Amino acid sequence: MEIDLSVSYLQDRIASSYDEILFAQKISSLANSNGGKLIIGVNEKGKIIGIYPKDEIENIPIILANLCSSPIEFTSEVIELNNKFLLILKIFKSTKIATLTNDNTFDFYFRIGEKICTANKIIEKLWSYEYESTRELPGNSKELELVLLNANNHTLTQIYNSTKLPKSHVDTLVSWLLYTRKIEMTYINNLVIYQHLR
Numbered sequence: 400m401e402i403d404l405s406v407s408y409l410q411d412r413i414a415s416s417y418d419e420i421l422f423a424q425k426i427s428s429l430a431n432s433n434g435g436k437l438i439i440g441v442n443e444k445g446k447i448i449g450i451y452p453k454d455e456i457e458n459i460p461i462i463l464a465n466l467c468s469s470p471i472e473f474t475s476e477v478i479e480l481n482n483k484f485l486l487i488l489k490i491f492k493s494t495k496i497a498t499l500t501n502d503n504t505f506d507f508y509f510r511i512g513e514k515i516c517t518a519n520k521i522i523e524k525l526w527s528y529e530y531e532s533t534r535e536l537p538g539n540s541k542e543l544e545l546v547l548l549n550a551n552n553h554t555l556t557q558i559y560n561s562t563k564l565p566k567s568h569v570d571t572l573v574s575w576l577l578y579t580r581k582i583e584m585t586y587i588n589n590l591v592i593y594q595h596l597r
Contacts, residue, residue, distance in 0.1 A: 409435035440485035449483025524574035
């Protein structure tokens, strides 16, 4: 049996759910992005190490109850590969932002490609567009065009500097452009870069 063990926007892997914080970050980042798969029993280098399925299946609801403030929906399947068991979770896109709580802090995670990122105000605004029933164009079309023009292969700081608009307004316009799929975020050299969608 062949199975793709790679890491991507829609798939991640972890050795065990007993690495609770990392597990919660991975599962919530998938739920907050577009859903996907989390393969348990594969280490970060892609080596199959296997798991005890019963232990993992019992542990996951406890972790989610302790660390996630909103429900994460998933299905699970146990498979055997190279005489070792893996647990594959199919995670559904969340209908409410999955928030992690740890030591009285609240964090929101999402994915840019294969990277797990902490949500910032732009992502939180993007989520509000996705989950609210009313959505209106923020600002005017000239400002939107200016930000769109400058949101190509640039960081957010570069967009701030080139547009000369108030930062909070640029944040809102960038969120709108992400929501309307005019631009996307990529992760290059440890920087979040905004690019036009072709």
